[in-house]
Amino acid sequence: MRLATVATPDGTTRAALRRDEVWLELPAADLSELFALPDWRDLASRAASASNAGKALGEVGELPLLNPLPRPTKVICCGLNFADHITEMGRDLPDFPTLFAKYADTLIGPTDEIHAPAEVDLDWEAELAVVVGQPLRRATEEQAREAIAGYTVANDISVRDWQRRTLQWFQGKAWDATTPVGPVVVTPDEVDPEAGLELTCQVNGETLQHGNTRTLVFGAAALLAYTSQFTLLRRGDLVLTGTPGGVGMGMTPPRFLRDGDVVRTEIEGIGFLDNTIRLTSLDPIRP
Amino acid sequence: MRLATVATPDGTTRAALRRDEVWLELPAADLSELFALPDWRDLASRAASASNAGKALGEVGELPLLNPLPRPTKVICCGLNFADHITEMGRDLPDFPTLFAKYADTLIGPTDEIHAPAEVDLDWEAELAVVVGQPLRRATEEQAREAIAGYTVANDISVRDWQRRTLQWFQGKAWDATTPVGPVVVTPDEVDPEAGLELTCQVNGETLQHGNTRTLVFGAAALLAYTSQFTLLRRGDLVLTGTPGGVGMGMTPPRFLRDGDVVRTEIEGIGFLDNTIRLTSLDPIRP
Incomplete structure (x- = not known):
């Protein structure tokens, strides 16, 4: 479905x-x-x-599609989870998923504009998102797999300069209305990330990220099971599974999003997000 | 009040x-x-x-006091924020607050038991918590100060082994029902953390943490203003302001909480939390 x-x-x-x-x-x-x-x-x-x-x-094609999930109680993200990206960086595969949290306020729809102050370093992170379909607490991986409602596309748009201000990434990841999600939630009978779904991010038509979900170190069910060891996951909660190589921060020199850039985030079998960047002169008030 | x-x-x-x-x-x-x-x-x-x-x-004294704030939309925490602790560790004072997120599911009341699996390294972190009284977005420090509803006591009980598994602390900080809060919210006309409130944590009557809120690098209003640059703070949201030296992880050898330990977290002019640790044989399911 x-x-x-x-x-x-x-x-x-x-x-x-x-x-x-x-x-x-x-x-x-x-x-x-x-x-x-x-x-x-x-x-x-x-x-x-x-x-x-x-x-x-x-x-289909006439009705506008909105953020499918406006009110998750939790949006939990996994970093450093694409094996090909980790090995190309010369690192060992991790024993545990690197998790961080967002709030529902970060989420926007599949064609919404992304507004940010012109002074920040805005970067892209195409990701597969998993939607929880049944409550999970202390679940096994098998129980977690049964509880997956479906999959959708997300882009964990990140404010890199704020993310790097301290050891904790939260303040670069939790900007309101910067994480597009959608356009649809596809149930597991129609797509199987473990078998492999192509994932890409294009900026102005140029493909900058490319990965396959079969190379996730921690798959959807493993992430849900692990997270459920310490916190309850409810129906409609979201888990973002991490991004492959090709983000702007990793380029030489680093490349960040400019006013008017169009970010297309696409996953095979699910669909794509098309979000235009709007940089404003409204800089953050300095503390 | x-x-x-x-x-x-x-x-x-x-x-x-x-x-x-x-x-x-x-x-x-x-x-x-x-x-x-x-x-x-x-x-x-x-x-x-x-x-x-x-x-x-x-x-007063007859009616049981519960978690004062059962449903904040955001619980945002600041780490590394006590100047005396940072300088005693030989570090420079930070330019920016280190922020991370919890969810409301972590919160419990001032006398609730704290349950955790016996195998984890459970540690204490006495903290002043600020309650948001008016919505804040892109606020100045002065606007943020006006918007403070009041102050309460919290203990950011942390699962150190999980916290240290990856670079991001979230999975050691977001265990359901492990963060006691209360017993009361005291309005700013009655207590002034910038003028200085003594903050202590005792375990079984032994004082292990001691600090004064006047030495916070980022005070309550500064933290609210900074956070509001990227996300909306709503009435009833909580910001935890960080813990002073004296946590178990920093001891030689490290000391963690045992079954039956009683953690008393107290702030001058507000009150105290008294929480008994209950370690269970119910270990997390291994991924």
Whole structure:
């Protein structure tokens, strides 16, 4: 199934399910609300069935797609997780995932603009995001795999100069409205990151990042299981799985995003995000 | 004013205000709900006035005090922030605060037990916590100071072995139900951390940490203003301001909390937390 949060012509939002070239209505305002329902899988399956189909909201390509998950309680990110990037940097593969947190305020939709002050060093990080479909606490990897609602595309846009100010990355990763997510959540029966999905990031049409999810050191289920050892993951929470090589910070000289740049983040079998950078003269107030 | 979330004899919770030796009722189930109201200051002032006093809920010392703030949207912590501890370690004072995030699931009340697997290295970190009283985004330090609802006590209990597994501290800091907070939120007219409040942590009656909030490198208002440059702070959000020297990890040999240990975290003019450690045989499931 391909699930989305769509903008309807009457100015509201709806959770929707794609069948052929049509978005069908689901009984929730968005996917955060849908996934909060314990029987969301049944509701979606029912809406997808020919005999019991949900109301058609509009044609695919006509209805704007929004941030699918506006209200996760947790957005947990993994760094340093692409084996090919780690080995090309001459490092050993890690024994444990490097985790850090974001808040839901960071998230925006698949075609939203990204606003930041002109003075900061804004960089791209294409990532596969995993959506939690059942509550997980102290789960095994098998339990975690069963609990995956689906996969979506994210770009962990990072403010590198702030990220590097201290040992902890949080202040470079938690800028409000800088992490695009979407365009759809695809259920695990349709895509399998462990089998391999191509992941790319283009800036103004130039491919700068390229990786395959089969080379993730810690796969989706492993990350969910590990995180669930110390904290509860709820339905609709997001785990971002890390970015491959090719970020601007790693270039010589470093390259950062400029006003008007268009960042396209794409994962095979899921879709792409298209976000335009808008740098403003509104610099952060100095402490 | 001294504000709290109390357990009432009928099994519910209430936001409450202390007058003399009595807790007076406020129009909210807890302080998260109270601070969500834009006019919370007026409501509390009215309940405190002799002519218009809120209903008496019970005597101070009789009503159990709970986690005052069960639902902050953000709990942001500052590390490496006590000047005396930093200079005693031979380091330079930092130019920027080291920030990391927790989720609300970490928080517990002032007398709750702290449960953790016996195999982890559990350590103490007594901290002053600041409660946000008005929304802050791109605020100056002066605006941030005006927006402080009050101060409370916290202990950023840390799982050191997990914290040290990777460069990012999050996985040692975000264990559910390990961060006691309370017992009360005291408004800025009654306590002034910049003027200096003694802060101590005792384990089984032995004082192991001792600091004074006047030596914070980044004070409460500075931390709120800085954080607000990249993310919105809402009413009821918490910022933990860092811990002084004397944590178990820094001892030779390192000392960690044992089953039955009682951790008392106290700040002059606010109050204390008393939390008993319960180590369980329920070890984390290995990834």
